Amino acid sequence: MSPLPRTPLSPIGRGFSRRALLSGLAAAGAVTVAGCSSLTPGSSAAGSTASAGPVSTAVPSDPVTLTVADADDTTMTQGLLDAFRAKYPNVTFKRQYTGWDDYLKSINLTMSAATPPDIAQFTPGMQNLVPGGLLLNADGYATAYGWSSKFPGLDQITFSPDGKTVGTGSLYGVPGGLSFEGVYYNKQKAARLGLTTPAKTVDELEAMFAKAKAAGELPLVVGNLDGGLNHPFNELLSVFLAPADREAWAFGHSGASIVLPGARTAAETIQRWVTKGYISSNVNGISDNDATAAFAKGQGVFRISGNWAAAAVGKGLGDNAGYFTMPQATADAKIHTTGAGVYYCVSAKTKSAAAAAAFLDFVGSADAAPLTAKAGFMAPKADAMPSQAGLFGSLLTGWQATVRDQGLEPFIQNASTPTMSDTLTNALQQLAGGKATVDQFLALLQADFDKYHQQ
Amino acid sequence: MLDIAPAPVTAPPRARQRRRRRRRWSGLLYLAPALLLYTLFTVLPALHTAYLSFFNWDGVTLPSFAGLGNYRSVVADPELRAAAEHAGTLILFFSVLPIALGLVCAAIVARRRRRGLAVIRAVVFLPQVLPLVAVGIIWRWVYAEQGTVNQVLQAVGLGRWAQAWLGSFDWALVAVGVVGTWVVSGLCMVLFLSGTQRIDGEIYEASRVDGAGPVREFLSITVPLLRPEIAVALSITVIAALSSFDLVYITTGGGPGTTTVVPGILIYRLAFGGGAVGLASALAVVLTLVIFAVVLVITRLSRERP
Structure with missing residues (x-):
């Protein structure tokens, strides 16, 4: 920008050194360009859905090394790998751990590389790898091992050939540890207010909110700066929206809609809880983590969140920490709740599919359950989890009942479109801030859905 | 092109000529490491981004050529217009306020040299x-x-104003802007302070003899003579405002609703979350061109007239 004094570079003749320098620069440039094999790296094996090689449930006996990529910051993945290796000493693991944010951003490129990891933790967005044929189609192994009766939540990692529809098509992995949501409460305050827990219906829960509010307490602790209001909303969807409609929408089935009476009831409930002051009017300025921290410090009476919050709540409230599964519309209804899991999938380029599949099967075994539980997750084999007292005991009971009722339903923001998480946060902030009506709220969500699925 | 440069009228002695030639080329060699790094990590990625902007690409599967389609989407996007407006508001907080603050402070300090200037800086x-x-x-x-903020408000009896500022539809953008002012003001102040040290103290004395007060001095001497520094500060801060991302991402993430969404946030969401790398690249190219244009205008306007 600033005008430099012009100096003629070579007034006389050709400078040898200039040419040498330029060719040097050119060579360096060429190397760089050649370094990335193509300017737009992408996989061309579109539409390939065949399983790699013959399917066998026999664990190979010759030495095998499997690379594992994950973003699991608990002890679960490492514990499961160690336990599997103890059982099959010929299998060695090379684990590549990456922090969650970086993992989310880089895993699709990592899986598209020439030598990708054999096993990877599945994250939302990785279904884009399905049309490229980069994930191992696990249908064969699922049949051979009988995974459908060993794992809950398999539909969340089942994709159509174009990767856009979840819940139909082929299976691409299994869940290791699962998470599910429910209602935490402060036992001391509940006793003081004379509340009889657990609430058996949503109406009962709301009546407790009213009682708490009248006594000057904050009934439900929520933080929506980063969209944490989605936890109560997802739970209310589990209660009021028919599971088939919920899954059709969350899994991106064509023609699905969230503009349904059940979803309207859920949104109206959220809106009413805000208007009546059951949720703080500052909800949009509090982060989800800060809300958990405040509840653990003794603020408020109830908090709707997942089992990942149990450690913090238990540490903060001690014996006063209570938990019950999400109450339903009626007292005799089956449990429906929202949950997700740490899923493992396998690269289509792996040379040891049988060993990788054996590890996936091991994840759902009774041997794995205590390790998964120790890391704070719910194990696929719920009845093999060690029994516990206190808060964790209540969580375990809730989980076993959820698996028994097959009541685990997907978070709507994880599966439906790549942008749904941001859209839901935006829409919930508008709903809670009184800037959007229930109709506008549902329309915002549906617009995002239609934009992605009509392409 | 370089070869047609006019030959010197009188040829210098051979030895001197050779030495001079060597000096010229050794100059470029000194430049080479920086030039190479700059080319590798700035120029080539930028060109690559421009190239990607002509494709529909999700980041994984094979891209398809889109022509100018991504640019048409950028222009038509209503969310982008809102983002541009927010970035415009941020210019007020990132550029106008810090420069005004910086000028006033510089003027106060310049009028009388005080001890402890280094500490203040x-x-x-x-x-x-x-x-x-x-x-x-x-x-x-x-x-x-x-x-x-709320504790202070409560302490002075304005408790009814207390609220979660970053969650307010009316205040979130202002709140983010104030953080920007806080960050950038120091830079402006230091720039202007060093500028005032360049101004001859006799000019101030002369004006005082002529009866100029502090305001007159500020408007007639400090501001005009700091013109080059103001131009630099304006360029840097406007770039910071238009390309802001990290501050917004950490504080509000674009919320509540879309009240603090800026172009940087949109690019990030499209490329890393939305699987629309081509569209994100097109948006990035447009943002870069806009910033270039704005900075060009600033440089033009601030150039001293002969």
Whole structure:
């Protein structure tokens, strides 16, 4: 920008050194360009859905090394790998751990590389790898091992050939540890207010909110700066929206809609809880983590969140920490709740599919359950989890009942479109801030859905 | 092109000529490491981004050529217009306010040299040294429900104004802007302080003899003579405002609703979350061109007239 004094570079003749320098620069440039094999790296094996090689449930006996990529910051993945290796000493693991944010951003490129990891933790967005044929189609192994009766939540990692529809098509992995949501409460305050827990219906829960509010307490602790209001909303969807409609929408089935009476009831409930002051009017300025921290410090009476919050709540409230599964519309209804899991999938380029599949099967075994539980997750084999007292005991009971009722339903923001998480946060902030009506709220969500699925 | 440069009228002695030639080329060699790094990590990625903007690409599968389709989408996007407006508002907080503050401070200090100038400079410059992510986290606490701002409001009896500022549809953008002012003011102040040291003290004395007061001095001497520094400050801060991302991402993430969404946030969401790398690249190219244009205008306007 600033005008430099012009100096003629070579007034006389050709400078040898200039040419040498330029060719040097050119060579360096060429190397760089050649370094990335193509300017737009992408996989061309579109539409390939065949399983790699013959399917066998026999664990190979010759030495095998499997690379594992994950973003699991608990002890679960490492514990499961160690336990599997103890059982099959010929299998060695090379684990590549990456922090969650970086993992989310880089895993699709990592899986598209020439030598990708054999096993990877599945994250939302990785279904884009399905049309490229980069994930191992696990249908064969699922049949051979009988995974459908060993794992809950398999539909969340089942994709159509174009990767856009979840819940139909082929299976691409299994869940290791699962998470599910429910209602935490402060036992001391509940006793003081004379509340009889657990609430058996949503109406009962709301009546407790009213009682708490009248006594000057904050009934439900929520933080929506980063969209944490989605936890109560997802739970209310589990209660009021028919599971088939919920899954059709969350899994991106064509023609699905969230503009349904059940979803309207859920949104109206959220809106009413805000208007009546059951949720703080500052909800949009509090982060989800800060809300958990405040509840653990003794603020408020109830908090709707997942089992990942149990450690913090238990540490903060001690014996006063209570938990019950999400109450339903009626007292005799089956449990429906929202949950997700740490899923493992396998690269289509792996040379040891049988060993990788054996590890996936091991994840759902009774041997794995205590390790998964120790890391704070719910194990696929719920009845093999060690029994516990206190808060964790209540969580375990809730989980076993959820698996028994097959009541685990997907978070709507994880599966439906790549942008749904941001859209839901935006829409919930508008709903809670009184800037959007229930109709506008549902329309915002549906617009995002239609934009992605009509392409 | 270089070969047709006019030959010198009288040829210098051979030895001198050779030496001079060597000196010219050794100059380029000194430049080479920086030039190479700059080319590798700035020029080539930028060109690559421009190239990607002509494709529909999700980042994984094979891209398909889109022509100017992504650019048409950029222009038609209503969310982008809102983002541009927010970036425009941020210019007020990132450029106008810090420069005004910086000028006033510089003028006060310039009128009478005080001791401890180095300390003042260091303190004022501190926010500039902190990583923006740390700044964002600190201000999240300051703006929180029980944060410093609300505690102060309650202490002075304005408790009914207390609220979670970053969650307010009316105040979130202003709140983010104030953080920007806090960060950038130090830079402007230091720039202007060093500028005032260049101004001859006799000019101030002369004006005082002529009966000029502090305001007159400020408008007639300090501001005109700091013109080059103001231009630099304006360029830097406007770039910071238009390309802002980290501060917004950490404090509000674009919320509540879309009240603090800026172009940087949209690019990030499209490329890393939305699987629309081509569209994100097109948006990035447009943003870069806009910034170039604005900076060009600033440089033109601030150039001293002969």
